[in-house]
Amino acid sequence: MILPNDLEDLLELDLFLDIQIGLGLFFPKFSLNQIKGVNYYLCCGYETIKSINMISQRIEAQLNEQVKSEAFSSQLYLAMASWAETQGFEGVAAFMYKHSEEERAHMLKLIKFVNERGGHAIVPALEAPTSKFDSLLPLFEELLSHEMEITNKINELVHATLEEKDYTTHNFLQWYVSEQIEEEALARTILDKLRLIGDDKGSGLYMFDRDITGITAKSANDATEGTV
Ligand code: FEO
Numbered sequence: 001m002i003l004p005n006d007l008e009d010l011l012e013l014d015l016f017l018d019i020q021i022g023l024g025l026f027f028p029k030f031s032l033n034q035i036k037g038v039n040y041y042l043c044c045g046y047e048t049i050k051s052i053n054m055i056s057q058r059i060e061a062q063l064n065e066q067v068k069s070e071a072f073s074s075q076l077y078l079a080m081a082s083w084a085e086t087q088g089f090e091g092v093a094a095f096m097y098k099h100s101e102e103e104r105a106h107m108l109k110l111i112k113f114v115n116e117r118g119g120h121a122i123v124p125a126l127e128a129p130t131s132k133f134d135s136l137l138p139l140f141e142e143l144l145s146h147e148m149e150i151t152n153k154i155n156e157l158v159h160a161t162l163e164e165k166d167y168t169t170h171n172f173l174q175w176y177v178s179e180q181i182e183e184e185a186l187a188r189t190i191l192d193k194l195r196l197i198g199d200d201k202g203s204g205l206y207m208f209d210r211d212i213t214g215i216t217a218k219s220a221n222d223a224t225e226g227t228v
Helices: 004-010 014-026 032-052 056-084 090-116 136-163 167-197 201-214
Strands: none
Touching: 014 032, 056 090, 056 136, 090 167, 090 201, 167 201
8 A cells, every 4th residue: 555655756657647737737726735635545546456466475475486496397307308418318308408498488487477466576596406317217207206296386376376365376377287287197108108118228218219209198188078
């Protein structure tokens, strides 16, 4: 809510200058204080309308935590890509580089949303991700485990928006809910294939690496009658 002391600052805004000039022209007998008084109530109304769509401090803080989680995901997958590249798994490296970019896009989407809603998205400091993996199986096990953690965080965030009655953020987060279903399904499909390869470390992994960019997972969201 605007206090009278803030009026001078607000009067610097074009919108409120226009209002003040307009009032002065139409009501030349009004004193400056009377005009400022009318402006004050107009400003209060403006701020009330603006505040209705602003995020609460709690949601802002949790969205900023999610910014950090998505940023860390991007770094983790970048580290996985780099390791795979050094091991000669070019297909896995390409897959993970792309995945890292996607996580960065998830982070940017959150940053823009927080700022659009009157909050301040904070670019976080990050811990270094794991840089070495024993083989592809533990790498993808870590990926799935990490995605499951992210899903839990998204679910907690969605729950908080309902408690705060913030339906705009709730609606925005539905995209992340769907995305998590797809990402977990894809990670499980990849792990199934790696377990099928089992001890066939030669040609099995060669073909896996060659084909990984073409692996897709059908999620329940994509299923339509007769195509499952
Ligand atoms: Fe953006 Fe894979 O979570």
